[in-house]
Amino acid sequence: MNSRTSDLTVAELFTAASSTAFTPGGGCVTAICGHLGIALLLKAIRISNKRQSSSFLEIHEAELSNLAASLADLADADSQSFHAYMDALRLPKVTESDKIERAKQLRAAAMSAIQVSLDILKIAELSLKIAQQTKHHVVPNIIADVIGGIELIGAMQVVALENGRANLAGLAGDDDAIGGHLELAGQTSSMALTSARQIERE
Numbered sequence: 001m002n003s004r005t006s007d008l009t010v011a012e013l014f015t016a017a018s019s020t021a022f023t024p025g026g027g028c029v030t031a032i033c034g035h036l037g038i039a040l041l042l043k044a045i046r047i048s049n050k051r052q053s054s055s056f057l058e059i060h061e062a063e064l065s066n067l068a069a070s071l072a073d074l075a076d077a078d079s080q081s082f083h084a085y086m087d088a089l090r091l092p093k094v095t096e097s098d099k100i101e102r103a104k105q106l107r108a109a110a111m112s113a114i115q116v117s118l119d120i121l122k123i124a125e126l127s128l129k130i131a132q133q134t135k136h137h138v139v140p141n142i143i144a145d146v147i148g149g150i151e152l153i154g155a156m157q158v159v160a161l162e163n164g165r166a167n168l169a170g171l172a173g174d175d176d177a178i179g180g181h182l183e184l185a186g187q188t189s190s191m192a193l194t195s196a197r198q199i200e201r202e
Contacts, residue, residue: 005032005079006072022086023079030159031075031120037152038068038127040145044138057137060130067123074123077116078163085109110167114178117164121185124157128192135196150196157193161186 005024008016017029024032042064049057088105092098131150138146164182168175 005075026159027078027163028075030156031071033152034156035071037149038064040149044142044145048138060134067127074120081113110170113167114164117160118185120160121189124153125189125192128196132196154193157189
């Protein structure tokens with residue numbers, strides 16, 4: 001897929017995601033879900049700010065816009081890291097030097113994929129915290145958009161953590177620090193999701 005994922009039409013993305021091609025897969029597609037989730041949060045903030053100007057909302061609007069731009073890049077990075085891993089799998093493993101180089105490339109691709117997961121989890125955490133912080137500043141009749149945004153970001157968070165764990169499992173057993181970092185990112189983003197979901201019960 002040569003186009004940026006975020007530039008595809010909905011129909012094109014559906015066709016690509018439902019095909020037998022390896023990408024776009026769950027990480028890429030749910031990053032786009034998170035991207036759209038942030039769009040719904042931005043809609044709620046902008047409509048609310050239009051009705052009653054608020055510097056508080058304007059600050060968070062700028063923060064969310066930056067996070068959304070990063071997510072668009074990460075959607076593509078998820079697919080790129082997967083292709084790098086598949087390319088590494090195809091490397092020759094005849095000689096000992098072949099095997100060493102292949103293992104090196106596999107590890108590099110897995111580490112790249114884990115970093116993508118970590119970056120997505122951080123964006124999930126930050127955007128969900130903004131949703132939680134702004135909920136009392138959003139006009140009540142658009143709260144459904146906020147809830148929709150939270151759930152889309154939540155789907156992204158769950159898949160990013162699962163992808164990170166899957167890639168971690170493919171590494172050698174000397175990666176406890178990386179695993180700890182991933183689990184911490186998963187915990188903090190999960191807590192942010194739980195807090196943001198309190199909107200539905202208030």
